[in-house]
Amino acid sequence: MRSGDGFKLTAAALEEAVSSDTKWLLLNSPSNPTGAVYSPVELAELAEVLRRHPSVLVLSDDIYEKLVYGAVEFATMASVAPDLADRTLTVNGVSKTYAMTGWRVGYGAGPADLIAAMNTIQSQTTSHTSSISQHAAVAALSGEQGFLEEIIATYDYRRHLVVGALNESKFLNVILPDGAFYLYVDCSELIGSSTPQGQPIASDVDLASYLLEHASVAVVPGTGFLASAFFRISYAAATDDLERGCAQIVDSLNQLT
Ligand SMILES: Cc1ncc(COP(=O)(O)O)c(C=O)c1O
Known part of the structure; x- marks a missing residue:
């Protein structure tokens, strides 16, 4: 891949x-x-x-x-x-x-x-x-499938929202995917950095742990999909939560040195 x-x-x-x-x-x-x-x-x-x-x-x-x-x-x-x-x-x-x-x-x-x-x-x-x-x-x-249009429009809105919000980070270059409800984010630029506490970010697993602790956001490290250095983020979540979560991710990444 x-x-x-x-x-x-x-x-x-x-x-x-x-x-x-x-x-x-x-x-x-x-x-x-x-x-x-x-x-x-x-x-x-x-x-x-x-x-x-x-x-x-x-x-x-x-x-x-x-x-x-x-x-x-x-x-x-x-x-x-x-x-x-x-x-x-x-x-x-x-x-x-x-x-x-x-x-x-x-x-x-x-x-x-x-x-x-x-x-x-x-x-x-x-x-x-x-x-x-x-x-x-x-x-x-x-059954009647009319509701799907609204669901897809909502996911589409969130897809753009999350891609835009994560691209606010100078470390990330997120590509707009065509389907499902995931983004697979290249985080290779951050490998080799350190947390504010001096912990090394040696892999996407380290980065996912850091984001969990510092941004309170759960992402899935690419290592689990045998494709590093990436993390997967799902936008099958409420719009407010996505806005807050992305802002917290960007803020936490800015604190890496
Ligand atoms: C690619 C893929 N196939 C199948 C499934 C099956 O989901 P479930 O076991 O909930 O039906 C999932 C769920 O995450 C999936 O991502």
Whole structure:
């Protein structure tokens, strides 16, 4: 994952990475943690590589499907490359679009043999998600979707707000992402600095701890996503909290030396 590629896997990088050991390509667009969104053309380029590697399966995690902004349109491998349907598993859920995280409902579509195997595992482990949750999910998915427009507009407003507020810091250069509700912030300039108490900031983990203590803001260090030095910030929070949190981040970063 490289910021220079918009945090997206390119066809060339995929070709280079695939080997005879490769079983799955996991795609997540819009992405957690970067907010990156693959265009139909970019997915078609990846599909072209996959056609040369028939043993590789594709898992497309589309959970942020509805959370795309401006003119950006959501696309998924199953629609861009229907010829790969027999090795594409598409998964989704109600946690993000409908803010139904606690209901614990996800769903998938893919080749029958794969779904049967998933059923076998699930029936022997968690058995199934509760029937009440399943009915609630059906209501969410088949109900009136008009409210989504307002939700997306609100996230879009917060996306601009947080990017603008964090870019007030001379240490940060935050890129406006196309989807989901995260920013993946490059903090490499701050690695090697010290806190007012003289503690070294040797990694994004140190920086996240510092922000937790000094700015009272929880960010997720990029190390957890195997991509440093970054931190992830979620703007799925109240506008007032975001304004206050960003101001506290900028103020705390100014105190690093
Ligand atoms: C990329 C991605 N997939 C799936 C999920 C699933 O969420 P849940 O287990 O709440 O349905 C999440 C939640 O953070 C996510 O970020």
